[in-house]
Amino acid sequence: MILSTDERVLEYARFSGGVDRSELARELDLPQPTVVSSVRRLLAAGRLLAVDAEQGRAARGPGRHVLRASGPKPLLGLVGWRGGQVRATLYDTDQQPVAATQREAPAPRSGAEGLVGIIEELVAQAARRPDAALHTVVVSVPAPFLRGKGAPREHSTLRDLPRGFHVTNAEDFDGYLAGRFGLTVITENDANLAALGEQYARTERIDNAIYLTVGDDGIGSAVIANGRLARGAHGYGGEIAHLQLDRNGPLCHCGGRGCLWMRVRELTRPGSAAVEADPTNLSALARLSDGRDPGAQRVLADIGRMLGRPLGHLSTFLDPEVIIVEATLGAAVDHIIGGIAETFAVEAPPVIARNVRLERSSLGNTAEVRGAFEIAREAVRRG
Numbered sequence: 001m002i003l004s005t006d007e008r009v010l011e012y013a014r015f016s017g018g019v020d021r022s023e024l025a026r027e028l029d030l031p032q033p034t035v036v037s038s039v040r041r042l043l044a045a046g047r048l049l050a051v052d053a054e055q056g057r058a059a060r061g062p063g064r065h066v067l068r069a070s071g072p073k074p075l076l077g078l079v080g081w082r083g084g085q086v087r088a089t090l091y092d093t094d095q096q097p098v099a100a101t102q103r104e105a106p107a108p109r110s111g112a113e114g115l116v117g118i119i120e121e122l123v124a125q126a127a128r129r130p131d132a133a134l135h136t137v138v139v140s141v142p143a144p145f146l147r148g149k150g151a152p153r154e155h156s157t158l159r160d161l162p163r164g165f166h167v168t169n170a171e172d173f174d175g176y177l178a179g180r181f182g183l184t185v186i187t188e189n190d191a192n193l194a195a196l197g198e199q200y201a202r203t204e205r206i207d208n209a210i211y212l213t214v215g216d217d218g219i220g221s222a223v224i225a226n227g228r229l230a231r232g233a234h235g236y237g238g239e240i241a242h243l244q245l246d247r248n249g250p251l252c253h254c255g256g257r258g259c260l261w262m263r264v265r266e267l268t269r270p271g272s273a274a275v276e277a278d279p280t281n282l283s284a285l286a287r288l289s290d291g292r293d294p295g296a297q298r299v300l301a302d303i304g305r306m307l308g309r310p311l312g313h314l315s316t317f318l319d320p321e322v323i324i325v326e327a328t329l330g331a332a333v334d335h336i337i338g339g340i341a342e343t344f345a346v347e348a349p350p351v352i353a354r355n356v357r358l359e360r361s362s363l364g365n366t367a368e369v370r371g372a373f374e375i376a377r378e379a380v381r382r383g
């Protein structure tokens, strides 16, 4: 689909709380005069509005003003999984939640059809807001996933395996759900979304980075190479959780043995650790760590030490500027980062160990939301 300049400007403005001409020129990679004439046409046609940057009212006279799309206020829906539940939230263009709903997560094999109920609720919530309109729903999948193809079906359902992938259907989720609801639906791996959010939130552009997520639902990672997400050919790109550490280790739900995620679970299990927490309840560990529990801090640092080796190998291949660790666990993440740094220092080549920065995400727990807005704008950025 080829979009005209006016369509690109309008779509970019639609997902923004307010945008100026310089941002449009920079983000859409257009010459400033092209943006100026496009904005003039769209203002004259009443499709864009100039509003006061501080007060959001129609701009009068000189002073800083920003551009917004006219018509109902656009809403963006974000669907994600947390602790056995699927949660759907409506966001306004300031990326603030305005409504939310949650229900039991659908069976992983139910595919796109399993998400129809929660998206219906989201559509109903949006319909209760006459001044707003839902345009786009982003589905953030905590599993390997490739847009247009869905999830790799290969996974084990043997009994007694830990909870595995939340989505295991190989189908075009976006096409199916878009046809069902008449909305734009974008399905993406959750770590990829968060990495995208982090990439665009930074004033200094990052072109090469590894983004790591560590939470109750597992470990995920995303790779940004040469400025773009590296998704791989089957959606498995960046699935660091399933890197093998031990050929004879415990069986994993991916069908492999001794995967990194299984080893992390062993570390956090009561008995091997001096904490009374769920086997994979990293939030509980983080809370104990914040209360200066030395055992919890040790387990988090051990997780970091375990992650350091595969991250060192990955970094030797990719030579990233930075490894960014998601911050949904709060300050406790610093213990994980400290552990990564220790292993990194001895297991990565000196040039890599010295030059690759290790950072906590600057976005707190909002990276995924920011990423959802950015991915909605991906098509207009490219034109």
Ligand SMILES: [Zn+2]
Pocket: 241, 242, 243, 252, 253, 254, 255, 256, 257, 259
């Ligand atoms: Zn595995």
